[in-house]
Amino acid sequence: MSEKVIKGEKAWRLLDRWAELVMAVATLVLPFMTIFYGLDGQSIYVAITALFWAIFPPVAPASGFQILDGYWLQGSLPLGFFNIVYAFQVMRYIRGKSGKWKTLAVGVMTLVVPLIAFLSVLPRMISRAVFVYIGPIPIQLVIGLLLIHLLPPEEPTKPW
Numbered sequence: 001m002s003e004k005v006i007k008g009e010k011a012w013r014l015l016d017r018w019a020e021l022v023m024a025v026a027t028l029v030l031p032f033m034t035i036f037y038g039l040d041g042q043s044i045y046v047a048i049t050a051l052f053w054a055i056f057p058p059v060a061p062a063s064g065f066q067i068l069d070g071y072w073l074q075g076s077l078p079l080g081f082f083n084i085v086y087a088f089q090v091m092r093y094i095r096g097k098s099g100k101w102k103t104l105a106v107g108v109m110t111l112v113v114p115l116i117a118f119l120s121v122l123p124r125m126i127s128r129a130v131f132v133y134i135g136p137i138p139i140q141l142v143i144g145l146l147l148i149h150l151l152p153p154e155e156p157t158k159p160w
Contacts, residue, residue, distance in 0.1 A: 026140040027087040033114035036121040036134040082109040090144040096153030
């Protein structure tokens with residue numbers, strides 16, 4: 001019986017480590033939002049952003065692919081704050097240290113900042129009759145939800 005428990009525990013730890021790796025990649029590498037950069041009457045400029053990299057349009061002062069750029073890091077860390085918190089929260093849930101609803105609430109918060117960016121440019125888009133998608137790219141949220149569904153905690157979790 002103890003051998004079964006040990007094998008099960010090893011398998012669980014392996015899944016836990018894979019979940020950590022998946023959430024780290026989803027948080028640090030994959031893009032989490034698009035940002036409205038500007039309109040010049042003819043063109044729409046959009047930047048694709050992740051925590052440590054971004055792709056800016058040619059008209060931007062720092063155009064092209066930027067990785068670990070000090071200027072971008074100052075803006076991306078506050079914009080991606082809830083993404084970082086969500087990654088940790090998913091792992092806490094999988095380990096049975098947090099509740100599902102709290103984890104889901106933090107996941108919803110990953111969409112808030114990109115949606116605020118969208119709402120801030122919406123009046124300008126309406127005035128120019130140009131509509132583009134500007135806001136969250138919920139890749140990390142979906143990956144976290146899949147992990148929550150596929151790797152529920154073995155033990156009941158505490159409510160907080």
